[in-house]
Amino acid sequence: MKKVLVFFIAALQFSLSAQQVQEITVTANMPVCDVQPTMWGVFFEDINFAADGGIYAELVKNRSFEFTLPLMGWEPVRQNGNGRILPTFYSPGKDANPHFITVVIDTENGTFGLSNEGFRGIGIKLGNLYNFSVNARISDSFNIKMKVELLDSTGAIIGATEPTQLTADWRKYEAYIQASSTEPRARLQLLFSGKGSVDIDMVSLFPADTWKGRKGGLRKDIVQMIADLKPGFVRFPGGCIVEGRNLTNRYQWETTVGPVEGRKLIINRWNMEMRNHQAPDYFQSFGMGFFEYFQLAEDIGAEPLPILNCGMSCQFNAGEVVPLSDLNPYIQDALDLIEFANGATTTTWGRLRASMGHPEPFNLKFLGVGNEQWEEQYIERYKEFEKVLHQQHPDIKIVSGAGPYQAGKYFDFAWSELRKLSPALIDEHYYMPPEWFMKNANRYDNYDRKGIKVFAGEYAAHSKEAEAPESRNTWLSALAEAAFMTGLERNADVVNMASYAPLLAHVDAWQWRPDLIWFDNLQVTGTPNYYVQKMFSTHKGTNVIPALSGGKPLIGADSLYASAVIDKSNAKVYIKLVNTSRSAKSVKINLEGVSFQKNGEIETLKSKGLYDYNSVSNPKLIYPLSNPVVISGKKLAVNLDAISVNVITLAYKK
Ligand code: AHR
Numbered sequence: 262m263k264k265v266l267v268f269f270i271a272a273l274q275f276s277l278s279a280q281q282v283q284e285i286t287v288t289a290n291m292p293v294c295d296v297q298p299t300m301w302g303v304f305f306e307d308i309n310f311a312a313d314g315g316i317y318a319e320l321v322k323n324r325s326f327e328f329t330l331p332l333m334g335w336e337p338v339r340q341n342g343n344g345r346i347l348p349t350f351y352s353p354g355k356d357a358n359p360h361f362i363t364v365v366i367d368t369e370n371g372t373f374g375l376s377n378e379g380f381r382g383i384g385i386k387l388g389n390l391y392n393f394s395v396n397a398r399i400s401d402s403f404n405i406k407m408k409v410e411l412l413d414s415t416g417a418i419i420g421a422t423e424p425t426q427l428t429a430d431w432r433k434y435e436a437y438i439q440a441s442s443t444e445p446r447a448r449l450q451l452l453f454s455g456k457g458s459v460d461i462d463m464v465s466l467f468p469a470d471t472w473k474g475r476k477g478g479l480r481k482d483i484v485q486m487i488a489d490l491k492p493g494f495v496r497f498p499g500g501c502i503v504e505g506r507n508l509t510n511r512y513q514w515e516t517t518v519g520p521v522e523g524r525k526l527i528i529n530r531w532n533m534e535m536r537n538h539q540a541p542d543y544f545q546s547f548g549m550g551f552f553e554y555f556q557l558a559e560d561i562g563a564e565p566l567p568i569l570n571c572g573m574s575c576q577f578n579a580g581e582v583v584p585l586s587d588l589n590p591y592i593q594d595a596l597d598l599i600e601f602a603n604g605a606t607t608t609t610w611g612r613l614r615a616s617m618g619h620p621e622p623f624n625l626k627f628l629g630v631g632n633e634q635w636e637e638q639y640i641e642r643y644k645e646f647e648k649v650l651h652q653q654h655p656d657i658k659i660v661s662g663a664g665p666y667q668a669g670k671y672f673d674f675a676w677s678e679l680r681k682l683s684p685a686l687i688d689e690h691y692y693m694p695p696e697w698f699m700k701n702a703n704r705y706d707n708y709d710r711k712g713i714k715v716f717a718g719e720y721a722a723h724s725k726e727a728e729a730p731e732s733r734n735t736w737l738s739a740l741a742e743a744a745f746m747t748g749l750e751r752n753a754d755v756v757n758m759a760s761y762a763p764l765l766a767h768v769d770a771w772q773w774r775p776d777l778i779w780f781d782n783l784q785v786t787g788t789p790n791y792y793v794q795k796m797f798s799t800h801k802g803t804n805v806i807p808a809l810s811g812g813k814p815l816i817g818a819d820s821l822y823a824s825a826v827i828d829k830s831n832a833k834v835y836i837k838l839v840n841t842s843r844s845a846k847s848v849k850i851n852l853e854g855v856s857f858q859k860n861g862e863i864e865t866l867k868s869k870g871l872y873d874y875n876s877v878s879n880p881k882l883i884y885p886l887s888n889p890v891v892i893s894g895k896k897l898a899v900n901l902d903a904i905s906v907n908v909i910t911l912a913y914k915k
Contacts, residue, residue, distance in 0.1 A: 282847045283818075285810050287825045289834050289913060290854030292804035294754035296826055299493035299564055299627075301798035302760045304719055305554070306500030307545055308531045308773055309766035314380030315780065316765065317549040318480045320391070320466040321377050321449060322542060326360045327526040333542055334378050338450055341371025350460070357516070357525040361396075361462035366405060366453045374452035376412070377464065381769040382446025384782025385411055385419060390469035392476065394435040395451070395461055396522075399427045402457020409436065409451055413444040427459060437469065445782045463522050473560065477521065479553070482785045483765065486778050487561065490791075490798050494564040494627070496718060496760055497554040502545075503568050503632045506530045507579040511570045514598055517550025518613060524550055530575070535772040543770075552614070555602060555623040565602070566660065566758075568629030569595050571642045575633075577665075582638050585645065592649050599625060599654055627658045633690060633719075635664035635671040640678045647682055658685035660716055667691035679713065686757060688718035695722040695741030699841060702745050702816045705752035715755050719762035720745075721775055721790070729876055730768045731788065733775040736883055736904065737871040739789035743906040744817070744839045746797050747824035751814055753805050761794055768877055779877055786880040789873075792866050796885060796908045800835035802826025806854075808836060821846060821901075836909040840901040850897040855913040861890045861897070867905035 305311065313319065322334035331349040347363040366373050377383075385391070391411070399405050405427055411420035419442045424434040449466050453459055471478035472485070487495075498512050505511030516525045524547040532543040551567065558565035572583035572591045583591060597610050602625035604611030614620070630646045631639055643661055650659055661684035664671035672689075679687055691697075705715065722738035722745075742761070749756045766776035777794065779786045787795070808815065808825035815823040820842030827834050834857075840846050866885045875882050890899060890909060901907055 281819065282849050283810060283815070283821055284849045284851065285808055285815060285823055286851040286853060287834065287836055288807045288853040289827050291807055292827065293807060294805050296750070296753045296802050296805060297493070297757040299758045300753060300801055301490070301492060301794065302494035302496060302563060302566070302758055303487055303490060303492045303764050304500070304760035304762040305495055305497045305765070306502055306763050307498060307529060307549070308500060308502065308763050309771040309776060310380060310543065311763070311765035312549040313544065313546050314767055314770060316479050316483045317546070318467050318471050318478060319546070319548050320379050320383045320468070321464050322380050323544070324464050324546070325358050325462055325522065325526065326362050327358060328542070328544055329528065331360055331362065335375050336378070338374050338376050338452065340373070340452065342366070342368030342373040342454065344368065344373025344453070346375060357523045358462070361460050363458050363460050364453060365458045367456050368454050372408070372452040372454045374450060376448045376450040378448055380782070381767065382782055383411070383449060383466070385440045385444045385447040386783065387440055387443040389440050391420065391438045391440065392435065392467045392469050393422060393438055394433055394463070394465045395424070396431055396433050396463045397427055397459055397461045398429055398431045399457055399459050400429065402455065402459070405453055405455035405457050405459060407451060407453055407459070409438065409449070411438055411440060412448045412450055413442060414446045419444055419447065443783070477548070479549070479557065483778070483780055484557065486785050486787060486791070487764070490795050492561065492563045492798060493801070494566045494758060495554065495558040495561070496566040496568060496629070499568065500632060500763070501575050502530055503570050504573065504575040505570070506534070506575055508574045508581045508583065511574055514551040514567070514569070514594065517547035518552050518601065518617065521548050524548070531772045538772045540770055540772065551598070551601070552617050552619070556619065559623060564627060565623060565625055566627045566629060567598060567625070568632055568660070569598065571631035571634060571639065571646060573631065573634050573638060573642065576635060585641060588642060588645050592646055595628060595630070595646060595650060596653060599628070599657060625657070627660055629660035629662070629688065631662050633665045634662060636674060639675070644682060647684065651683070660684065660686045660688055662688040663690070665690055667693060684713060686714045686716040688716045690719040692719070692721055692723050695724050695737045698722045698741035698745040699817060702748035702822055704748060705755045706748070708752065708755045710754055714757040717749060717756055717759035719760065721761055723775065725872060726774065729874070730766070730771055730774060731779045731786070731876045732874050734788035734790050734874050735871060736789050736868040736873045738775060739793045739883070740839065740841055740904055740906060742790055743793045744822040744841055746793070747822040747837055747839060748816065750797065750824040750826065750837065751805060761790060781877050784877050784880070786875055786877045788875055789866065789868070789883040792883065792885050793906055796864060796866060796906060797837065800826070800837070800908050800910065802828040802835055803830060806834070819846065821848070832913050832915050834911045834913060836911070838901055838907045838909070840903065840905050840907070843903050845903050846901045848899050848901055850899065852892065852895050852897060852911070857892050858912040858914065859892050861892065861909060861911040862887050863890050863899060864908045864910070865902060865905050867902045871904065
């Protein structure tokens with residue numbers, strides 16, 4: 262009898278809670294704090310083939326024969342013709358790009374040459390134009406002809422061109438190739454006929470249709486995905502790539518600017534880092550260098566946020582540290598960078614920027630010192646940077662770091678030491694399970710409102726994974742991040758910047774997952790996490806306003822999370838509501854403070870299964886959809902779907 266009673270009480274409680282209507286009051290005329298224009302940004306790191314093989318649209322891998330194995334990515338091709346590829350030549354005077362190859366040809370009727378495999382193939386689209394170029398010269402030769410072909414995966418020709426007659430002096434030869442079919446894994450083939458030898462270097466193939474049509478530019482579809490986020494900032498170039506596995510392998514921005522053939526290629530630090538995802542062919546050509554990062558940020562209306570090496574290599578790897586007495590060149594790098602970004606065109610670095618096509622300053626306002634460093638060695642070095650930067654560039658906001666973990670002794674030490682100094686922001690990183698994100702939606706509620714601001718610079722919920730590369734970007738992880746992000750938004754007076762990490766991953770060449778955007782050689786896909794970011798960043802608002810339930814913020818009560826902002830520039834209010842429960846929830850919103858237009862909209866992101874994910878082959882399984890909502894009196898009743906993220910947009914009368 263007792264058991265039955267317990268069952269009935271439980272059933273009654275369940276049905277009550279199923280019917281329970283959560284009441285939230287949003288007061289639009291009571292701004293709590295500003296939302297910084299930089300609030301939601303992106304974190305770009307050349308990991309997962311994000312730059313070479315990704316956003317940088319170059320389709321030829323190892324174009325300059327500078328990889329450790331100079332013919333990696335290349336194969337000889339013999340078509341009834343004799344020939345050989347000579348060991349690479351080395352020009353000691355050309356520090357950045359010393360190698361080229363010589364193709365010796367002895368063909369009466371046939372051809373001999375070489376082909377390039379691209380980055381896990383070359384993505385080619387039917388009807389599109391491709392811009393081929395090569396630096397070449399011939400010697401001891403007569404009648405050498407070159408033809409260039411694109412081949413599909415069966416070896417059929419899907420595009421070809423014959424550049425003009427080669428000469429004895431080094432020259433750049435250029436030609437367009439039009440593709441006769443679509444192919445994700447094409448190859449590029451250079452074939453020679455005649456007798457003699459040809460030296461070649463900088464073999465390149467770019468889609469003509471790049472972002473903003475820039476020659477040798479960026480992959481349009483990937484940039485568009487990033488631009489659609491309307492990010493407030495672009496952090497670059499990482500990540501651990503800033504640090505290098507050792508100091509020789511650190512990111513040195515000066516080597517990434519100027520003409521591309523003069524940018525010294527280095528091994529990518531993610532090349533062999535991950536035991537099960539090694540990529541011996543992962544290098545940094547720096548075709549995507551600091552100029553391109555600044556330009557990207559400018560194109561999409563985001564603040565550039567470069568992060569520089571602070572004299573320490575990755576402490577998870579070699580952990581090399583530059584003695585304090587030798588730190589000056591590293592600090593000088595920072596000063597030079599400010600000159601490159603903001604200096605007059607009469608200065609050394611400003612002149613270089615102008616010569617690259619951008620005489621106007623890039624208006625750099627933020628600069629990060631160190632990525633994910635920890636303990637005294639970091640603080641000692643940070644202090645030296647801060648001293649000089651504050652003295653010479655008091656307007657630059659310095660971003661310091663709290664190390665790799667969300668809490669614990671490194672984190673506490675960094676915060677306690679940095680509080681004695683004056684960085685504008687402290688960069689916090691957390692890669693944690695989804696449950697952590699939901700539980701920590703109140704993380705910033707008790708931070709010092711007047712203290713150093715927070716840059717949540719790298720975060721992602723790491724969920725269960727299956728075989729498909731994109732499978733770790735589960736709906737559960739996105740839902741948990743959304744719940745957490747209501748906490749970031751509520752605390753926008755403390756958290757001034759936030760970015761999911763990492764940003765990009767190639768499905769056939771990744772090292773780290775989850776990632777915000779997945780792509781292959783032809784397509785690009787937003788994860789559910791991407792759509793969550795987009796829902797927040799495109800409804801950023803200008804001020805946080807209260808969204809209270811029973812006088813308190815809604816942080817997980819009845820599995821609901823809420824935050825709200827007003828956008829004074831367009832007279833809108835955006836209310837974010839996250840339902841992490843398996844059942845739908847009825848919510849009644851009392852709308853106070855201003856007079857609203859009757860008709861509004863609710864954008865919803867949802868999925869049936871917590872472990873659902875978007876993939877390149879099924880990119881829109883989880884995708885936001887909009888529906889109208891109607892205000893009645895000063896109240897809005899909405900039904901929130903089970904496990905859903907929602908943004909309500911309401912216009913008010915000014
Ligand atoms: O985002 C991937 C890596 O995670 C970053 O390079 C590093 O800063 C962090 O450990």
